[in-house]
Structure formats: C-alpha cells, structure tokens
Amino acid sequence: MNRNMRRSYSSRTWLGLMYALTVLALIPLGLVLWFTIAKGLPSVIHPQFFFNVELPPCEPKCPAVSNAGVGHAIAGTAIMVGLASLMAIPVGVLSGIYLAEYSIARWASGVRLACDVLVGTPSIAIGLFVYAFLVVPFHHFSGFSGAVALAVLMLPIVARTTEGAVSLIPSGLRESGLALGLPRWRVSLQLILPAAAPGVITGALLAVARAGGETAPLLFTAFGAHILELDPNHAMQALPMTVFRYALLPYKSLQAQAWGAALVLIVMVLGVNLVSRWVLRRQIALAGSL
Amino acid sequence: MAAAVETKPSAAIAAQRVHDGFRTAVSVVASASPAILVLIVLTLLQQAQPALHQFGVGFLWGTDWNPVADNFGALPAIFGTVATSFIALALAIPVGVAVALVLAEQGQTTLRGLLGTGIELLAAIPSVVYGIWALYVLAPWVYEHIEVPISDHVTFIGWLSDPAVRGLFNAALVLAVMILPTLSAISRDVIRAVPRGLKENAIALGATWWETNWRVILPSARAGIFGAVILALGRALGETIAVTMVIGNQYVIPHSIFQPAYTLASVIANEFTEATGTLYPAALVELGLVLILVTLVVNVFALILVRSTSREARLTA
Structure with a gap:
C-alpha cells in the first residue's frame, strides 16, 4: 500500500510539473504581448501614426506629439500582401483540391512533401531566389518582387489547409454528386469547395497573417522606402x-515608431488567428452535420 | 434508337475526357510547389557559381570573411547557426514534450483549451516582434540576472565567461521560444496517434498517469517525437530576423556562449544589399545554399520520420 501511495504521489507530482512547464511556455507570450502593448500604445494612440509617413529622427529634442507615422509601411504591406494573395490563393486552393481529391496518386505524395518542405524553407533563401529572378533582370527593387516572395511563402500553407478542409467533407456529399451524374470537376469545384469554404478561408487568412509578418524575404526584394509608394514597380x-x-x-523617436508598428502587426496577426479559429470550429461542426 | 445507342458511350467518353482534363489541370497547378522548390535550389546554385569556383569545398571550413581582400569562409556562420539551434533545442525539448503530453490528454477542459490556444498564438507572433522584444526586454534582463551571475560564480569554465547583452546565448533563448510551438504541436499529434489500446492496457494493468505516459506512450511515440525535434531544428536553422537582432553580428567563433556571433541567415540579411563586385554576393548566396541544403535534408528526414510513425500507428490501431 505504501508503495502504491508513493507511485500515485509521484504521478501527481509529474502531472503538476508538466502543467507547470506548459504555463512556463506561455510566459513569453504574455511578456511579448504586455511589452508590445505598453511600449507601442503611446505611438499608436495618435491617428496620424496610421496616415503620415516617416519623418527624419528628431533627437535629442522631439516635439511633444510626433507627426511621424508608418502610413507608407501600412500601404506597402497591404499592397504586397494583396498582390501575393492574388497569386498564391488560387494556385494554393487548386493544389489543395488536387491533394485531397486525388490523394492516392503517387504525384500527390510528392506534392505534399514539397509543400511541407517549402513551409520549412528559410524565408531568407526565398528572398535570395526572388532577387535573382525578378530584381536582377529589371535592375531595381520593387514591391512586385516582394509580393512574389510572399506568394511563395503563402502557397504551401494555403495548399495544405485547403487539403485539410476538403478532406473533412464526408464522402457522402461527393458520392451523391457523382450519383446524380455531375462530372468530377463540378463535384470538386461546385459541391465540395463551397462546403469546405470556411476551412479554405481560414487557411487563406492564416497565410495572409504569416505573410504580413514576414521581414526576411522582403529585404532584397521590396527593399524599403521612406515615402508613400503606391506603384508596385x-x-x-x-x-x-x-x-x-x-x-x-x-x-x-524611431524606436517608439518601431514598437507602434510591432503593436499593429501583433493586433493584425492575433486578430486573424482568433477569427480563423472560430471559423474553423464552425467548419468542423458543419462537416459533422452533413 | 440507333443514334441514342451511339451517343451514350460517346457522352461517357466525353465526360471521362473532361474528368481527365480536370485531373491533369489540377495536377499541373499543384506542381507549382515542387517546381518552385527545385527552382530555388537551382537558382542559388547558379548564383553562387563564382564563389563555388573560387573557394571549392574549403569554403565550408574557412574562417576569414574579408570583402576587401575577397576572401570568404563560412565556418563562423555555420558554427553560430549550429550552436544557437542546438542550445535552443536543448532548452525547448523538455518544455515542448511536457506541453505535448498535457495537450494530448483526451477530453477538452477549459484550461487545456486555453493552453492550446496560447501555444498556437505563440507560433503566430511574427519573428520581428520577437526580435524587438528580445532586443529591448529579454536580452538586457538575461544579461543582468543570468549571464552576469553565472560568469561571476563559474569563473573556471571559459565558455561561460564575458557576458554581453547581444550574444549567442540570447539568440538561442529567443529561438527556443520560437520553435516551441512547432515542437509541441507535432509531438502532440504524434502522441495522439499512439494506439489507444496501448494506453488502455497500461491503465487496466494499474499504471498511474505518469507510468502510462513515461513507460508506454512516450517510448512508442519516440520516433515521431524525434521527427518533431528535427523539424524544429530545421526552423531554428533558418530563422533570420529575431536572431539577427540579438546575436550581436560578429563574424567570429566566440570563445564564450555569451559573446556576440553570427549565423548563416543573419550574415545574408545584413550584408546582401550592400555586397558589391561578383565574389562577395556570390559568397553570400553560397551561405544561403549551404543553409537551404541543410534545411532541406533535415526537413525531408523529419517529415519521413513523423509520417512513418503516424502511419504505423494507424496500421496497428
């Protein structure tokens, strides 16, 4: 009996330790959120932060309210991520449909492996690749090449999440479509895809959030600018x-702007993640009821 | 009547042809990912040609990085990359496996749901935000409360001396936080894929929670967890921005883990836009080539490990 008591206590101690380590893992999340909010909020509360562009640094004496902002960066991120989405999402969704609908094909497992490897490819290497392909031939950095680099990053994420969402759809739906004489492509695109839409949208949103937060692939492609630039060329x-x-x-003064921009990034990324988790839960409930 | 008999099979053939066309079309579109992957490697190989010709294999163990004399070697960057990644793994593995065990438990309690959401959010935070946080918050704190006391008390170990705010150890610490979600999410899936029967048998034999997990579940999930670790290693090797911001950017092999160093990805991020001539950019691309080849091998190996364990689990279940 004594020995069993000891075993039970030791098990509980280990269980407690595991939970403690899990909480420990979350401490950085709390700290990052806290410091980004605390240090970024003073910049973000001025509306001009979102509309004005960069001003030269004003050390050591800064006016009480700085007129500098990151409007040019917000516009650049919006344009590049938008262009990247236009390229990556259609290709990614079709790839995902292929992976899910023809999952037994031998080529599908190759594509799947390539997607997973591409997700793990260092983003800086993607930057180098796009630099050689789109910056060197045109002799100048461009928002368009930045968008292509981001699209390469988004593609495998969209493909794999679409595959996951499509595989969740019960095969009964596919079989009823085929039994009614619909051709396979209509079943895939007009029956399965709409049913999987919430999951597909979730994947696209997550890819957008990931691309919006990436720095490394943009360093040698979009390069950066000090003024508002709307032309992706x-x-x-x-x-x-x-x-x-x-x-x-x-x-x-510029460090304060950096914290402000970090806060905008965090709000965007966490917002997208929380929304997509909610959408995904609905998708799973929906698929269960089909 | 005869016409109807004739059209029926031809309609079926037409439908079959459309279906095959659809299949071909989507499989061609889906080939974009493998094609891009191959193209990346070939492009970097081609861009690195001048450096490959000039230095050959010796590039890998050269320690000099001198753009003025056009003499380049990769060893300090390789050392920095490997050292930060392995320190990060050593810190992240115990925590990551603990998180995976907690999250893999059956039944959804509110607490576990919250913990899971938290870990996923940890993965979502952009690298550059980790970077600015590490630069202004984590690194100064670690310097003052961990590095200085250690180097003051452990004076007889050389590689624990000379603390600095920006250095190898701080970079490894941020990396550990950043790879933790990868490590725990994949380990959780692997642990969940362990056949239920094993767990139920252990419990039926009277094993406690810890005995079940430590003696039964973890050993049978070992290969998959190893795969998760390797996958996290791949992420750590390629991480650029956060590391660049805190590692200190000194192209040397440091004598202490607290000292500034450099990684493959950081060298490229800092120097590529300023590199002039032919040999300097080519040497930087060759660093990228080394990085991508290593991460490719690491990733493929890890994915095969993770997949084979979950497939095995499905077969034995």
Missing part, C-alpha cells in the same frame, strides 16, 4: 521592415 516599405530597421537605430 518601385521599392516599397512594409510594416515588419519598419520594426526591423527602426528598432536597431539609436533614435528614441
């Missing part, structure tokens, strides 16, 4: 690049 600024560049500068 020219170098463009992006929010993560603002954080990266300003944070390493010795000027307090």
